Amino acid sequence: MITERGRPRDPSLEQKVFDAALAVYRTKGWSGFTLDAVARGAGVGREALYRRWASKADLLGDAVQAHSPVLAPLDSGSTRDDLTALVRHFLASYRDPFGVVGLRMVLDAQEVPDLAKRFRTMVDGQRLRHVQAVVRRGIQRGDLAPGLSVRAVVEVLTGATLTHVLFGGGARLSAAAEERWVTELVTMLTARA
Numbered sequence: 001m002i003t004e005r006g007r008p009r010d011p012s013l014e015q016k017v018f019d020a021a022l023a024v025y026r027t028k029g030w031s032g033f034t035l036d037a038v039a040r041g042a043g044v045g046r047e048a049l050y051r052r053w054a055s056k057a058d059l060l061g062d063a064v065q066a067h068s069p070v071l072a073p074l075d076s077g078s079t080r081d082d083l084t085a086l087v088r089h090f091l092a093s094y095r096d097p098f099g100v101v102g103l104r105m106v107l108d109a110q111e112v113p114d115l116a117k118r119f120r121t122m123v124d125g126q127r128l129r130h131v132q133a134v135v136r137r138g139i140q141r142g143d144l145a146p147g148l149s150v151r152a153v154v155e156v157l158t159g160a161t162l163t164h165v166l167f168g169g170g171a172r173l174s175a176a177a178e179e180r181w182v183t184e185l186v187t188m189l190t191a192r193a
Contacts, residue, residue: 016042017049018063022098025060030108030115033060061118064101069093071127074134079143082134083157083186090161091182099165131157143190153189160185 020041025033035056039046053059071089074082093099109116135153138144144153164181173181 013042013044013048014066017044017052017059018066021059021063022067022101025063025104026098026101029104030112035059055114057112057114057118060105060115061122064098064105065122067096067098067101068127069096071130073130075137079134079138079141080186080190083138083189084182086131086134086157087161087182087185090158091165091178094162094165128154138190156189157185 017038021033021038024037024041028037033056035049035053036046038056038059039049049059053062069089069092071086074085076082076085093102105115105119109119131154132150135144135150135157138153139146139148139150168181
């Protein structure tokens with residue numbers, strides 16, 4: 001989280017710092033993620049970072065949020081179409097070159113309280129509310145099996161897409177095979193209704 005200390009925000013400086021922060025964390029993990037390493041990577045003085053971020057967890061959180069794909073609210077009128085859009089969004093997010101940063105954060109947050117707090121704030125944000133709204137509407141419309149919890153459906157969507165990216169055979173599937181997989185996942189969720 002950017003603090004109120006220091007100079008006014010400089011978007012070009014922030015972008016350089018965010019890019020460097022993601023690169024350092026991606027390659028070195030939490031133990032190698034220091035404000036000094038980020039400053040070197042961004043080509044800025046470390047004082048510029050210390051003035052703007054209260055902690056390295058805040059810097060990493062801001063960098064991840066700035067880089068994360070935006071998920072606009074979905075309500076096409078079709079639960080299947082909205083779930084399909086969500087699955088595609090998750091696949092793109094996990095396949096992003098910095099998708100590994102999010103995975104590292106999940107693991108490191110188990111051991112680092114400051115990072116866990118920052119990660120929880122990010123996970124419980126607007127993006128999650130958009131996803132929950134799609135699932136909630138699907139349950140209310142009867143498009144998803146009655147009795148399913150919103151949380152369980154969200155975990156199936158995110159877990160299945162992550163597993164698909166991590167263990168789906170390594171090489172990316174053809175566009176047609178990928179679409180079949182997406183359709184299969186959405187059908188599995190909606191066919192029980």
